[in-house]
Amino acid sequence: MSMNQSDQHAPLPTHTTRFFRTFVPWQVLKFISINLKMIRMIRRSH
Amino acid sequence: MARVVILGAGIAGHTAALFARRRLPRSHQVIVVSPKDIYNWIPSNIWVGVGAMPYSKVVVPLRPVYAKMGIDFVQARAVEIHPEGTGAVSAPRVVVESTGDGEAGQRREIGYDYLINATGPKLNFAATPGLGPEGFTQSVCTYEHADKAAGAFMAAVEEMKMGRPQTLLIGTGHGMCTCEGAAFEFVLNVEFELRRHQVRDKARVVFITNEPELGDFGVGGMHFKRGGYVVSSKLFAESLFVERGVEWITGAHVQKVEAGKAFYETLDGENHEAAFDFAMLLPPFTGAGMKALDRAGQDITADLFMPNGFMKVDADYSKKDFTQWKASDWPQSYRNPKYANIYAVGIAFAPPHAISRPRVSARGTPISPAPPRTGMPSAIIGRVVANNIADQVLGRTRRQPKTASMANLGAACVASAGANWWSGTAASMTMYPIVPDFQRFPEYGRDLKFTFGDIGSAGHWIKKILHYMFIYKARALPFWWLIPE
Numbered sequence: 001m002s003m004n005q006s007d008q009h010a011p012l013p014t015h016t017t018r019f020f021r022t023f024v025p026w027q028v029l030k031f032i033s034i035n036l037k038m039i040r041m042i043r044r045s046h
Numbered sequence: 047m048a049r050v051v052i053l054g055a056g057i058a059g060h061t062a063a064l065f066a067r068r069r070l071p072r073s074h075q076v077i078v079v080s081p082k083d084i085y086n087w088i089p090s091n092i093w094v095g096v097g098a099m100p101y102s103k104v105v106v107p108l109r110p111v112y113a114k115m116g117i118d119f120v121q122a123r124a125v126e127i128h129p130e131g132t133g134a135v136s137a138p139r140v141v142v143e144s145t146g147d148g149e150a151g152q153r154r155e156i157g158y159d160y161l162i163n164a165t166g167p168k169l170n171f172a173a174t175p176g177l178g179p180e181g182f183t184q185s186v187c188t189y190e191h192a193d194k195a196a197g198a199f200m201a202a203v204e205e206m207k208m209g210r211p212q213t214l215l216i217g218t219g220h221g222m223c224t225c226e227g228a229a230f231e232f233v234l235n236v237e238f239e240l241r242r243h244q245v246r247d248k249a250r251v252v253f254i255t256n257e258p259e260l261g262d263f264g265v266g267g268m269h270f271k272r273g274g275y276v277v278s279s280k281l282f283a284e285s286l287f288v289e290r291g292v293e294w295i296t297g298a299h300v301q302k303v304e305a306g307k308a309f310y311e312t313l314d315g316e317n318h319e320a321a322f323d324f325a326m327l328l329p330p331f332t333g334a335g336m337k338a339l340d341r342a343g344q345d346i347t348a349d350l351f352m353p354n355g356f357m358k359v360d361a362d363y364s365k366k367d368f369t370q371w372k373a374s375d376w377p378q379s380y381r382n383p384k385y386a387n388i389y390a391v392g393i394a395f396a397p398p399h400a401i402s403r404p405r406v407s408a409r410g411t412p413i414s415p416a417p418p419r420t421g422m423p424s425a426i427i428g429r430v431v432a433n434n435i436a437d438q439v440l441g442r443t444r445r446q447p448k449t450a451s452m453a454n455l456g457a458a459c460v461a462s463a464g465a466n467w468w469s470g471t472a473a474s475m476t477m478y479p480i481v482p483d484f485q486r487f488p489e490y491g492r493d494l495k496f497t498f499g500d501i502g503s504a505g506h507w508i509k510k511i512l513h514y515m516f517i518y519k520a521r522a523l524p525f526w527w528l529i530p531e
Contacts, residue, residue, distance in 0.1 A: 022503045024468070024503070031504035034504055041456040042530050
């Protein structure tokens with residue numbers, strides 16, 4: 001209800017986590033993994 | 047010969063038209079009635095709104111697509127439905143009012159055997175005085191709005207480059223809005239672009255939403271398995287906002303907007319003001335506002351539509367307390383209960399109730415997200431309804447009609463958080479089902495095997511690839527039907 005009511009509780013990513021978010025080799029693997037998960041969900045929905 | 051008339055050429059209507067045409071031989075007629083002869087891939091409007099994509103890349107001219115496919119196109123808006131015909135003529139028909147060049151305002155009747163209402167929402171800026179591009183705020187609901195928002199955003203960036211700090215207020219412009227996900231994406235893209243323009247230190251970015259907490263997205267939030275824990279989308283969204291330095295206001299109903307100032311009430315019943323230099327606030331939606339008349343000309347709008355203008359379908363609309371809501375309340379076939387040849391798909395169908403728990407402020411003002419039914423579920427529903435109609439036309443009645451209840455459909459949502467192949471990211475989220483079903487999944491209402499969230503460049507690549515895939519599909523280029531909704 002108010003501004004930033006929970007910011008003191010929100011977990012912040014570490015430097016390593018942020019690095020991996022845009023680290024291409026890791027993201028290529030993520031790309032494959034997310035696509036497989038989405039395809040699995042889409043197959044269940046169609 | 048059967049005639050299938052589709053009102054609207056948005057994501058649901060255009061998908062329905064393409065599938066109906068694909069399934070039905072040319073001896074049957076498919077007609078699309080839409081006020082615009084342009085299709086807009088709305089999920090990419092958030093990139094147009096920050097100047098990261100020209101609007102020409104999110105639109106597809108419909109006339110060449112329909113000419114190629116053998117779909118008749120009428121540039122008009124539907125104003126009346128006569129499901130029993132008129133006077134001596136018993137054949138059902140719709141009255142449409144032309145919006146095309148040279149004949150704007152002219153009315154004509156179009157008969158139908160099957161009618162699909164895919165008119166989408168009316169953007170109800172009038173619900174909040176001062177809201178919208180005609181008032182004091184921007185919108186990204188249409189490509190024209192998004193293009194105008196980009197101009198205003200770039201003007202704010204120029205101010206910051208000249209050393210003048212700016213406050214950017216982004217979110218929902220009314221307590222009963224939907225599509226909070228679009229506002230969430232837009233605020234993260236704004237923040238990303240501010241960094242790219244090297245003016246982030248001059249900007250205060252504030253997110254204002256009718257959601258009771260961040261990450262609700264109008265679906266009551268989600269739970270994911272991450273790092274050995276089950277975490278909520280609230281934590282996921284708040285973490286992202288804190289990391290990006292975005293402030294937030296939740297449970298807010300914007301009452302009115304004046305030049306540079308928004309007035310809002312929060313769930314505790316308190317009134318507040320928020321000053322801004324740039325604001326993008328989404329409007330609430332209503333139905334398109336068609337009337338329905340019986341054969342004698344009596345108004346039967348209440349038989350077809352709910353008071354908010356959305357069309358009644360095979361949902362359970364009985365008034366129930368939140369604790370009594372069930373997955374089975376949600377429609378399966380999207381067929382009107384009184385007129386079996388009328389269907390409503392996408393935003394045009396009336397949901398039985400919200401998905402998030404309804405809330406009112408201490409002063410009795412309703413402040414809670416309306417249920418989202420855009421994008422993936424909208425297109426799936428359009429396809430299922432078109433295929434079921436084709437089965438009826440072709441006499442394949444032994445086949446069970448397909449169903450598309452949002453309590454059985456999942457959704458993939460890729461929320462962009464910055465548009466750049468290398469430094470951009472997006473939050474990839476899926477949920478199954480969209481409407482929580484606590485009978486099947488007692489703990490969280492959803493199947494955690496199919497519900498997940500992740501953020502990174504891979505999400506942005508997926509979002510960008512999906513953009514090109516869906517534009518390809520909208521153009522009905524070879525093998526378009528192989529691309530899932």
